[in-house]
Amino acid sequence: MHTTFERDPLDVTVAAWATQVPGATEVFRRHRLDFCCGGQRSLREACAARDVDPDAVLAELQQLPRTPMQAPPSTTPELIEHILRRYHDVHRQQLPELIRLTDKVEAVHRNHPDVPVGLGNLLRQMHEELLEHMSKEENVLFPMLRAGGSAMAHMPIRVMRMEHDAHGEQLQRLRALTRDMTPPDEACATWRALYTSLSQFVDDLMQHIHLENNVLFPPFERT
Known part of the structure; x- marks a missing residue:
């Protein structure tokens, strides 16, 4: 993984995944997981809302290339x-x-x-x-x-x-x-x-x- 979450990664918010892990938003789009309006849901909750297997999504996230996250403008x-x-x-x-x-x-x-x-x-x-x-x-x-x-x-x-x-x-x-x-x-x-x-x-x-x-x-x- 690209970042270390101190808790169960399924309990980390979708927004945190989207802002910290390069390529996460593409995974979320593919599974129709809401990372913008519903970004404060945990990954587990977002998957449950779409009836998607959270372990499968997590596996995809963990397989993403280890490239640096392109930071948004700093100010x-x-x-x-x-x-x-x-x-x-x-x-x-x-x-x-x-x-x-x-x-x-x-x-x-x-x-x-x-x-x-x-x-x-x-x-x-x-x-x-x-x-x-x-x-x-x-x-x-x-x-x-x-x-x-x-x-x-x-x-x-x-x-x-x-x-x-x-x-x-x-x-x-x-x-x-x-x-x-x-x-x-x-x-x-x-x-x-x-x-x-x-x-x-x-x-x-x-x-x-x-x-x-x-x-x-x-x-x-x-x-």
Whole structure:
């Protein structure tokens, strides 16, 4: 293993695995284990919630290559800038294109039994709510954290966490509508491109929420 946990590794939180062990988040994605919104669950609890064998997941984690963990930016302003450039800016580009592709697939293949009916409406809702969420972070919370935080930061952080939970629920709906982004064998190039792009968006949003919930927020919640 890459790190030494003083307790049973199955009792270590998923967030601790995700932040301390390189490659852990990929294992969690593969098993659909929530390491962003549900990061404070133990590995044992997260596996039980998904009906996944915890010993099998632990074995995979322990087989990961022993490479150094790439640390997130070391200061709060650097981490915030990374989140803004890598995730906020990217989400603003991703969602309009995803909506365009979805509208095309739903229209052209509306009679296909596997067409993701309702996906366009879900993505529009996510787009609207993410834009509002990111605006609140950029205009209220992030300036507060850049300035060093205060007891006043607790409430907006709590609100952001609640909204992250809502985003996580939407991702579950997205997976259900698309059968985990699995196109039918006869799917056209646009349908396949849509699901490839959706998979990237899901990965990006989960990593975005993970960085905020498990790296950026906790130091300010302890003050």
